[in-house]
Amino acid sequence: MGECWSRGTATFMIAGDICTRSCRFCNTLTGKPLPLDPKEPANVAESIRLMKLKHAVITSVDRDDLPDLGAQHWVDTIRTIKAVNPETTVEVLIPDFQGRLELVDKVVAAAPEIISHNMETVRRISPEVRSAAKYEVSLSVLARIAAQGVVAKTGIMVGLGETVEEVCELMDDVRAAGVSVLTIGQYLQPSRKNIPVKEYVTPEQFESYKSIALQKGFKKVESAPLVRSSYHAEKHV
Template identity: 45%
Template structure:
């Protein structure tokens, strides 16, 4: 598999702004194969809270270590960078900060707030950790009304705890339910090739949809380095197409499924697809 490399002016301009602003982006930290395409399309994903995570996932390239200093100026810097980069859609995600009393939720909520205030009209997607499923913490995110609230389960129940020992599958489903109940568009991601079966993928899609998930991305696991989980299998393009068809038949508003898809890939397009369908459903209910 190869991703197209296009060192466009838009890509170079955004890279320069990110470096000058001392910002962390998932595009860079996670070695995303779509960085050139997304930055050219004026979409980017920012990693807040530092570059070390208090939890470990066996597929993730981000270092699991003692957290860096808590940077309360980061929300303003991110918002100013969104403005300077001329982004059309920004995804905000971050490391887990279990060292903080509020698990770092203030930083997430404040970043959305600052972007809304400084760059009106830009779509903001929040790709959040679970904040231990605590309603009072999640509500701080919901109150800022991101365009999309995303929380990734990443894998199926049978192997979930082995691969994501700091998380719980049912708790992740509940986080999505809480966000849907708050009136937000909801999104999640499944990474294939870590030991799951096709039947388990179908079951996970059904469980996510039942929990309130409206948008789904389905991706191929690419091993970032030899210290992380080996690739169990390479899912074929036909299988990815089949999972996409299954998800659409279940009722998902938007689906991205493919070997080089990542959870924030064409996030703005997926959001617009959802809002168009929701608009059609509203019109149909009036008729």
């Protein structure tokens, strides 16, 4: 947290703290979310102004309960942040919007500098780790983002039983979709109800993954045990 703060970066989660999905790696509450707060876009924008942030990362829970899955709330938040903080760059970490690419387009049109959507894990393990999401749908979301000229970013966790070959296959898949920024971090089990760690990946393997990813054409790669999606986010603009 201190490192992020010293770089003028912070992450905000919008659309509440109750998720409509129950991914096995995640410790976010699952249930019926509260209605969206119409004041939230202005509140987030004002927080960014008071904190004098250079780069703001916005993420959210999944809102499969809403007709537009929360897309307009994303748009309102991005546009309000930019209106209040014209010098602040904005990165958004979006859900898959159930593969509804017209909703992805709405977020792209709001003009954040970076749009991220996390693959989370390799193709074989994906159904076990995030049963409500699909590997191919996530690829289609990333391809839609990249096709419109926006910086497309994704992140994965390792230590869930994947092989090096499977990680390399995922790299190829997301590069083919147009992704230019990749983060790789160690999965850590947040509670007893979540899927257990299968392996603690060595620092040397993280360095190897970074080298492989750069050779495959990624422009920016963060790969280390404690890396998360927003790590060094301001460098990815």
